[in-house]
Amino acid sequence: MMSIMSVGCDRQGEPETPPAEACVRRVVLVGNPNVGKSVFFSYLTGIYTEVSNYPGTTIEISSGRSGDDIVMDTPGIYGVSSFNDEERVARDIVLGADVILNVVDAVHLDRDLFLTLQLLDMDIPMVIALNFMDEAQKAGLKIDTARLSEMTGVPVISTIAVKRVGFESLRPALQSARRGHADPQTREQVSPVLGTVKTVAEALLVAEGDEVVSERYGTPPLQHREEIYVRRRQRANDIVGQVVHESGGSRRFASALGRATLNPWTGIPIFLCVLYAIYQIVGVLLAQTIVGFTEDTVMQGHWEPAVRAVVFRWLPEGSVAGTMLAGQFGLLTMTITYLIGLLLPLVAGFYLVLSILEDSGYLPRLAALADRSFTGLGLNGRAVVPIILGFGCITMGTITTRLLGTRREKTIATAILNFAIPCSAQLGVITLLLGRIGVQYAVAYIAVIGTCLVLLGTILHRFLPGESSPLLIDIPPMRLPRLGNVLRKTFFRVASFMKEAYPWFLVGSFLVALMQVTGALVAWQNALSPLTTGWLQLPREASNAFVMGMVRRDFGAAGFASMSLTPPQTLVALVAVTLFVPCIASVMILFKERGKRDAALIWVGSWIAAFGVGGIVSQLIIR
Amino acid sequence: MTLDKAKRGSEIQILSISDPHSRSLLMRMGISEGSSVICQEKLPRGPVVLRCKRQEIAVGRKLAQCIHVK
Numbered sequence: 001m002m003s004i005m006s007v008g009c010d011r012q013g014e015p016e017t018p019p020a021e022a023c024v025r026r027v028v029l030v031g032n033p034n035v036g037k038s039v040f041f042s043y044l045t046g047i048y049t050e051v052s053n054y055p056g057t058t059i060e061i062s063s064g065r066s067g068d069d070i071v072m073d074t075p076g077i078y079g080v081s082s083f084n085d086e087e088r089v090a091r092d093i094v095l096g097a098d099v100i101l102n103v104v105d106a107v108h109l110d111r112d113l114f115l116t117l118q119l120l121d122m123d124i125p126m127v128i129a130l131n132f133m134d135e136a137q138k139a140g141l142k143i144d145t146a147r148l149s150e151m152t153g154v155p156v157i158s159t160i161a162v163k164r165v166g167f168e169s170l171r172p173a174l175q176s177a178r179r180g181h182a183d184p185q186t187r188e189q190v191s192p193v194l195g196t197v198k199t200v201a202e203a204l205l206v207a208e209g210d211e212v213v214s215e216r217y218g219t220p221p222l223q224h225r226e227e228i229y230v231r232r233r234q235r236a237n238d239i240v241g242q243v244v245h246e247s248g249g250s251r252r253f254a255s256a257l258g259r260a261t262l263n264p265w266t267g268i269p270i271f272l273c274v275l276y277a278i279y280q281i282v283g284v285l286l287a288q289t290i291v292g293f294t295e296d297t298v299m300q301g302h303w304e305p306a307v308r309a310v311v312f313r314w315l316p317e318g319s320v321a322g323t324m325l326a327g328q329f330g331l332l333t334m335t336i337t338y339l340i341g342l343l344l345p346l347v348a349g350f351y352l353v354l355s356i357l358e359d360s361g362y363l364p365r366l367a368a369l370a371d372r373s374f375t376g377l378g379l380n381g382r383a384v385v386p387i388i389l390g391f392g393c394i395t396m397g398t399i400t401t402r403l404l405g406t407r408r409e410k411t412i413a414t415a416i417l418n419f420a421i422p423c424s425a426q427l428g429v430i431t432l433l434l435g436r437i438g439v440q441y442a443v444a445y446i447a448v449i450g451t452c453l454v455l456l457g458t459i460l461h462r463f464l465p466g467e468s469s470p471l472l473i474d475i476p477p478m479r480l481p482r483l484g485n486v487l488r489k490t491f492f493r494v495a496s497f498m499k500e501a502y503p504w505f506l507v508g509s510f511l512v513a514l515m516q517v518t519g520a521l522v523a524w525q526n527a528l529s530p531l532t533t534g535w536l537q538l539p540r541e542a543s544n545a546f547v548m549g550m551v552r553r554d555f556g557a558a559g560f561a562s563m564s565l566t567p568p569q570t571l572v573a574l575v576a577v578t579l580f581v582p583c584i585a586s587v588m589i590l591f592k593e594r595g596k597r598d599a600a601l602i603w604v605g606s607w608i609a610a611f612g613v614g615g616i617v618s619q620l621i622i623r
Numbered sequence: 624m625t626l627d628k629a630k631r632g633s634e635i636q637i638l639s640i641s642d643p644h645s646r647s648l649l650m651r652m653g654i655s656e657g658s659s660v661i662c663q664e665k666l667p668r669g670p671v672v673l674r675c676k677r678q679e680i681a682v683g684r685k686l687a688q689c690i691h692v693k
Contacts, residue, residue, distance in 0.1 A: 472645060
């Protein structure tokens, strides 16, 4: 992504195009969310990117080549401006475009044309691809493509992307891309700015009050957005009136299931069923059966002994290098086991489930359903995705907070994830221990952690400056996910997650291994013991579990599994270890995503929360 | 009245949207002042789901309180 952005910047920096690059055109795909852009992209370039149903998950930008052209995908947007991260990314790519392929959902033409007309006003050569023509036909819509082409002034092709119908005319159409009919009044409002900026597109954004683009040229943003938007919406409605003819088709769109998911009486039972299915797939099948095999049998049973045998042949056991490489926290032993044996299957499972949920169109419905409960915590319904993912892996959840609207929401969601949500690895051990000590303790555990979650969200919501954004999302129709698409998407996400988390985890393990070699680990354990024995009233070895918990959350919980604790002590230990600091990989991502100050606050705060709440519970129930 | 008071299943007309940012966002999705929409679903104390032609949009309760309808 970085390289793509820098190419865009270079070009803006040099006004005259060098002759050698004259034939290389930058073709940019632009469209609303869920219009099938990615299918066009993979057809043109042969490289796959993701197709998603949840507004705002494709912030990573893909690019590829089609003949001499560079083809770039953009996040789904409803208009070009700087309202959120996706739009800012899309805006800059659009500003660097030589040709735009605007993909439009034929069923929702009235919505999609707003963006189309804005692109026309930008005066960039363009082609319109009317996608989902089959669904439009089923809905009883007849679309006059010739008239649409006439009214917009650019070539229009009709397609059914998933079946590749109409794709043969895609490349010829891109060759005949033209600048279309801009709105004359808007053009007049834009013209005073033309002298100060380089292109009509930039001038349009300045006229629409875009602060980022205005600042680039040191010119004050104009206040014409409202006027231009109203006129554009009117023009879009006019075009739809002339181009679309309805002949009362079947109402498949408000499908029974789609309605049921949004009805409070049926929606909550459906959600519980979905949650149970996720628990069965991820919590039972993956976390227990598959991870049991990959982590215990494959990695710890075969890989680690083999590595130790090789390493200790050259480096004596107990030597510094030997311990660093193949010791308890070794870079070749624990790190690899954790990444491949534990993290990989879990992350793959979670992304598989997430991809299915996304492609089915269920997530925005869930966001609507959950919105009420989230507003009290200063979040809106969109935060369900990072929170659900957090139960899989906190690191994964923290990365996904990027899709939230404001910095404030990102901070609140990240804090909740890192304090109060146990990850699946930890959840496995916690469930095991709670099972041992009985139902009343399990209920007490859930009550304590739940209270902490609500308190944390409420307090942050109360004291963080600013305001959280209200829920405003488009709810796509429910669709049956396509297996190939789901699998490919899962693969690319897992690959990019592993690429992102892996180096950080390596650094973390290296530091712990270093602590072990230098003796810092033992000193640490001793320093911690007054807190664990005195205040939490746990056995002395408990401090080991907390040190381990800093490396990996489930290590902490697992440490307690092997100790003989009374049921009240178990409860105290589990509460403390759940609220305790996130694992090293999460901490690294935490610093990267939220910056030093917030991340440090969250890290220190979770020490206080773990020992504070754990201690209070201990003082209350252990006498 | 405001949108959060609209009855489920009723056809309503948007009169004004007081928050300018949400006004812009809704305009892009196809809903502007003067549009006729259907109040498709209301979640208890939660969002209002609007249907405009073939499209459904969920509007958070707080935002719904700033939208005047008839």
